[in-house]
Amino acid sequence: xxxxxxxxxxxxxxxxxxSRLRKSISHCIQRKRPLMIWGQPGIGKSDIVADVAQSQGxxxxxxxxxxxxxxxxxxIPYLADVKIxxxxxxxxxxxxxxxxxxxxxxxxxxxDLPTDQMSNALVFFDEISAAPPSVQAAxxxxxxxxxxxxxxxxxxxxxxxxxxxxxxxxxxxxxxxxLANRFVHVTLEANVDDWKMWxxxxxxxxxxxxxxxxxxxxxxxxxxxxxxxxxxxxxxWSFVSDLLQESKDGIDYDPIDDQTLSDLIRGTVGEAxxxxxxxxxxxxxxxxxxxxxxxxxxxxIKDPRPDVMYALIVALSYELINTYGKAVMAQKGEDxxxxxKWHLDVDVFLRFIMDNMPPELCVFxxxxxxxxxxxxxxxxxxxxxxxxxxxxxxxLMPNRSN
Numbered sequence: 001x002x003x004x005x006x007x008x009x010x011x012x013x014x015x016x017x018x019s020r021l022r023k024s025i026s027h028c029i030q031r032k033r034p035l036m037i038w039g040q041p042g043i044g045k046s047d048i049v050a051d052v053a054q055s056q057g058x059x060x061x062x063x064x065x066x067x068x069x070x071x072x073x074x075x076i077p078y079l080a081d082v083k084i085x086x087x088x089x090x091x092x093x094x095x096x097x098x099x100x101x102x103x104x105x106x107x108x109x110x111x112d113l114p115t116d117q118m119s120n121a122l123v124f125f126d127e128i129s130a131a132p133p134s135v136q137a138a139x140x141x142x143x144x145x146x147x148x149x150x151x152x153x154x155x156x157x158x159x160x161x162x163x164x165x166x167x168x169x170x171x172x173x174x175x176x177x178x179l180a181n182r183f184v185h186v187t188l189e190a191n192v193d194d195w196k197m198w199x200x201x202x203x204x205x206x207x208x209x210x211x212x213x214x215x216x217x218x219x220x221x222x223x224x225x226x227x228x229x230x231x232x233x234x235x236x237w238s239f240v241s242d243l244l245q246e247s248k249d250g251i252d253y254d255p256i257d258d259q260t261l262s263d264l265i266r267g268t269v270g271e272a273x274x275x276x277x278x279x280x281x282x283x284x285x286x287x288x289x290x291x292x293x294x295x296x297x298x299x300x301i302k303d304p305r306p307d308v309m310y311a312l313i314v315a316l317s318y319e320l321i322n323t324y325g326k327a328v329m330a331q332k333g334e335d336x337x338x339x340x341k342w343h344l345d346v347d348v349f350l351r352f353i354m355d356n357m358p359p360e361l362c363v364f365x366x367x368x369x370x371x372x373x374x375x376x377x378x379x380x381x382x383x384x385x386x387x388x389x390x391x392x393x394x395x396l397m398p399n400r401s402n
Contacts, residue, residue: 017191036183037162042233065131073138120156129163190220200372205241210314232269284311290319343382
């Protein structure tokens with residue numbers, strides 16, 4: 001039985017966004033200090049740990065403790081034949097020349113833990129709070145002393161754990177205080193700016209990104225007291241992006257009618273957020289193609305509503321981010337002027353937003369293009385309208401630099 005969550009108040013004294021969590025994980029990895037990540041369902045704990053492991057070239061060993069018994073961590077005992085040696089260290093033999101042995105109980109090493117002494121794996125105890133206390137207790141020694149019985153964790157292997165809180169009303173037990181005291185604890189919170197950067201890097205649907213820029217409060221509306229099975233989290237919005245895809249890996253999906261799509265979206269992020277998102281898509285369905293704007297065919301916004309402007313900003317940013325990658329490749333190959341040509345599109349982008357959008361959205365548009373973690377680099381010296389933009393809006397930029 002899960003006990004009262006009152007004891008969690010000491011653990012959850014503050015929360016950090018994903019960008020700070022990545023730094024915390026890396027810092028603890030360097031010091032081989034086990035880190036415990038707390039957070040609600042769907043907020044991205046497991047994905048962030050996997051991303052950090054991949055970025056550091058570490059194999060990820062994902063151990064789901066709720067699926068284990070205490071003996072799975074300790075290993076299974078077996079009866080081994082142990083050779084008996086004399087005082088001189090030589091194995092004793094009987095009259096027939098056969099080695100004399102004795103029976104001794106030993107423990108087989110846990111199969112999920114690395115045995116290669118050169119391993120640099122990241123051992124991830126995911127959903128640790130959903131494991132019964134007896135299973136959590138089986139991790140005491142490995143977390144603190146990096147060993148269980150005769151098994152010793154290789155020197156370059158590191159450990160991270162994650163789990164939901166009791167108050168999230170999932171399957172969760174209060175962490176035993178002896179185990180809690182073996183960890184560094186952090187609690188992850190949803191953050192729109194961090195999520196947007198991740199979304200742009202991972203080609204999340206521009207409809208989803210645009211909507212959540214317009215309605216950031218809908219990124220995460222998890223409420224453990226509500227009865228609905230569907231609710232909005234960073235994870236479920238990525239599911240919505242998948243539902244909107246028309247193809248993947250070169251394979252076209254069967255067409256889906258509007259009603260079915262509406263049903264699935266509302267069944268993913270909840271009724272309220274789903275309906276608002278569907279309405280947003282209807283409002284932005286008639287937007288001009290980003291390429292038509294960058295080619296100069298469209299110079300004015302006919303519908304000046306904020307949701308339409310947010311949608312256009314994200315669509316244009318996606319187009320410029322995608323073409324930047326192609327320009328970089330072309331610059332290295334057959335077209336030495338590819339980056340310069342790409343800046344012509346950026347100039348059109350700047351002119352379009354300055355002519356059609358209020359100052360705060362102009363700044364938002366440039367930040368979305370430049371500060372997204374995709375490696376896009378803008379050279380103001382190649383832009384005709386860069387000086388005008390900075391003269392008009394530099395004071396609104398959080399980081400004032402040219």
